[in-house]
Amino acid sequence: LKYARSIQEQVQRMRHTFDAINGEEKGLLKIGITSNRGRIILSPVILDFRKIHPGIELKIVEDTNENLIQKLEKGVIDIGISDFSVGDTSMNVAPLYRERVAFYIGKKLFCETYGERQEEVFRRIQEGREHKLLEACPLLLGHEQDIAGKYARKFMKKSGIQPLIRAEAKNLALLMDLCVEGLGGCFCPDIIAAHVLTVEKRKKLIEITLGEEAEYEICIGWRDGWQVIDSFVTSARRRMNLIF
Template structure:
């Protein structure tokens, strides 16, 4: 068996089509078919069931794909480790990010990283928290910016910062005048309030609902959105209230601005982390990105 045969088989399994797989691999389709047949003859089993309309994995093929992925991942990690040894100033890091949190933090992190490590390429993937955990567990990303708790047991993480949670209310709301000196707003006081939250699949929605449940009530959700900016605009327009991470609290130059009010002690917060798969080799480039993220985040927290 050859490594390229593993690669070819994985691509066919992903595309379920020989023509598309050959195109992605930049080889001729007859060559791809020939290599697969050679592999199947060596193994003594059929890996794919072919017909005129589809290509499906056989039982043997499904087992082969599981092991082939592990082998190719191990080979890639070995190459990366050897590359780090020979070229300390080069590398590539695939970073997963929650769109909302990433859009507020990465514009500060990436320029600093690019300036200090110009030879390292960063590839950014944005998705929901749930999908990012799956991507990171399967090796689709090297690192992912997430918040605790993590659902995927195969992941580990490096904490990079603690972020205070604020209450956002419309201007003129009875709670808008609360300050930290007056003790802030207790979560129990929000039981009858209409909540505007992010849609399911986003980590901060789960945190919001969890804080309400800890306070003994289910939030009365009146609107949902995929976009935290839309959520804040609806709050500012008087349609309800919401919880907002401090880093995402809208800049004062925005037209529709909610009033941000501190919550009572113990002040809720979320822990931002850089997650990666347990046992995965972290390249020097990945370690440098984590360090830059932590340093930049600490600097931003000091300015706020």
């Protein structure tokens, strides 16, 4: 199976070379990205890329972190944007930006949960890193195969939190809407929270930063063999450097 895939890749590279020689650049570029991030990250990168390569068709594949790494290894996708801390280190991988998960909870729910102690509890959590105190909050959790969901579970385990889960979903925008309405607290990357929360919604929430243990690199991984892939990677890294 690997041999057949290798032959197929060689044929595809030859076609790309002939197209480039003839000045008729075309082909299908398959880009994988974890859920919740495509709209935020890819839109400006794709617009930049299309100016340089208008003849290239793009296929966007959204999947879990683990599945994207597997698809990149097998050649199902050409490029993957994800957390590559676990995976095949022989792949081409470069950092794009650093993501930070924070804990968001409605001000009203926080008050109802801790009562007169709310200011003291907030200070102990935020400044004293007594994260175990968050155990009293009902939670809205991202899926365990999502990057943020995975790190939230690692964080809770390390902090000794036995969670009371009210809802679990892959869609973090949905969970943050429920968070604003007071259904529970939510672990969410700052880049996603900034994208989905309006000024009015943010006013209803308390944000608790969680320190370095809730930070990780989002990277771009890619396969060799096509100049168009290298061009997309360059566009992505340049655009992320401008944003972050």
